[in-house]
Amino acid sequence: MRFDPAPADPFALAGRRVHEAEGRGRRAFALFQAARHPGPLVWILPRHAPEIPMLRGLPCGVGERLHLLRPTSETDLLWCLEETLRAAPIGLVIAEPEKPLSLTAGRRLQLAAETGRTTGLLLIQQGAGSPATETRWTCEPEPGERRDSTLHRWALNKNKKRTTGSWILDEHGATAAFHMVSAVGERRQPAGAAR
Structure with a gap:
């Protein structure tokens, strides 16, 4: 299997694909992505x-483009998600399913994203990922020395096309440190020499 080289921007989500974020910092990751995607946003x-995004607390330019959908059931949520991913002018669709997606449901969402040329981001519960998604991020707050700053660790644990990695970011999204290659992918000698 051949992997593409890592992009210059490790946080760029591939378009026409559905991605996942889990962990306590998954909403911060979603807001970071919302600020980076042009066009209408759907959450x-x-x-x-119990918690919904407050328009006054959103990054600049996000609140004016954001549309909130509040379906009554998980079935309705998945229907809204699939139909919104098919809508071509949408820049980013963020959804918070409560249950793990089946492989079939995940594949349907990937096909909808391809059809609508839209990027999807599922904010999932820990360990509830779908095998059909392009990437899976674990997003957690990171303890830091400064009390006026909130650090985050964003780890790319699953990536179908590139390497995985882990980054520590400050409140502005600037990377403080990173590790591009996971320990499993490191090789100290040629493949044929190992015995």
Whole structure:
């Protein structure tokens, strides 16, 4: 299997694909992505979800483009997600499913993203990932020395086309440190010499 070289921007989500983010910092990752994607933004979360994005607390330019959808059931959420991914003018679709997706449901979402030329980001519960998604990120707050700054560790744990990695970011999205290649992918000698 051959991997593409790492892009200059490790946080760029491949277009026409569906990605996943898990962990306590998954919404911060979603807002970071929302600020980077041009065009209309759609955030789909269950009607009974206790927390919703507050327009005044969103990054500059995001609130004006954001549309919230609050379906009543998981089936309706998946239907909204698939139909929104098919809508060509949408820049980014963020959804918060409560249950793990089946392979069939995940594949349907990938096909919808390809059809609509839209990027999808699922904010999933820990360990509830779908094998059909392009990438899976684990996003957690990171303890830091400064009390006025919130550091985050964003780890790319699954990537169908490139290497994985882990980055520590400050509140502005600037990388403080990173490791591009996972320990499993490191090789100290040629492949044929190992015994």
